[in-house]
Amino acid sequence: MALAALLTGLALLGVAGGVLLHRGISSYLAAAGGLLLFAVAFIWIVPEITAVWGWPQTILGLALVVVLMAVSDGALIRLGHSPRHGVIAPLLLATALHSLLDGWSIRTLASQPVPIALVPIGLSLHKIPEGFALGWVLRRSISSHLRAISLGAVAEVFTLVGALIEPAADRFGLARFGASWTPAVLCVIAGAFLFLGCHALLPYFKHEH
Numbered sequence: 001m002a003l004a005a006l007l008t009g010l011a012l013l014g015v016a017g018g019v020l021l022h023r024g025i026s027s028y029l030a031a032a033g034g035l036l037l038f039a040v041a042f043i044w045i046v047p048e049i050t051a052v053w054g055w056p057q058t059i060l061g062l063a064l065v066v067v068l069m070a071v072s073d074g075a076l077i078r079l080g081h082s083p084r085h086g087v088i089a090p091l092l093l094a095t096a097l098h099s100l101l102d103g104w105s106i107r108t109l110a111s112q113p114v115p116i117a118l119v120p121i122g123l124s125l126h127k128i129p130e131g132f133a134l135g136w137v138l139r140r141s142i143s144s145h146l147r148a149i150s151l152g153a154v155a156e157v158f159t160l161v162g163a164l165i166e167p168a169a170d171r172f173g174l175a176r177f178g179a180s181w182t183p184a185v186l187c188v189i190a191g192a193f194l195f196l197g198c199h200a201l202l203p204y205f206k207h208e209h
């Protein structure tokens with residue numbers, strides 16, 4: 001929970017920075033965090049999934065998660081480019097859902113054989129640029145700084161909610177779905193990390209940063 005609180009704090013700093021500073025975020029933080037999450041997914045999480053599911057089902061599951069994230073992200077980017085009143089709600093909702101998964105991931109992976117510091121470092125590095133991007137979009141659409149920061153903060157606080165509900169949800173999932181629950185959860189987390197990794201690193205290959 002302390003780690004989830006730290007992640008939330010970093011995201012809130014990012015939101016405030018995005019609202020109050022007009023530009024100047026370095027994308028290096030995002031790229032470093034993305035690279036680390038990519039490595040964690042491939043080296044430590046994917047083998048846990050293939051041990052239960054085998055490779056074909058694992059690849060299928062990961063591909064499904066990555067495509068779903070890419071589709072929802074593409075929709076959000078289009079919204080972000082033309083921020084008007086009314087498009088902020090889906091952006092906040094998507095950030096809240098994503099933050100829920102961030103908090104959930106950090107708590108789930110604490111009980112998995114992943115080196116203890118890598119997940120928190122990777123997630124921390126992406127949390128600041130994530131909050132910054134959200135704050136920047138909110139700032140362009142909402143005239144009051146305080147209101148923009150408050151709305152961004154509400155979305156990012158779902159990181160804590162994700163970490164809070166994880167143990168109970170995990171118990172419920174195991175009771176309801178049995179042995180297929182854990183690989184399914186790990187598949188969503190690994191798919192999300194792979195997506196975040198690609199997302200943070202792609203601009204470097206296209207020289208767009």
Ligand SMILES: [Zn+2]
Nearest residue numbers: 098102127130
């Ligand atoms: Zn995140």
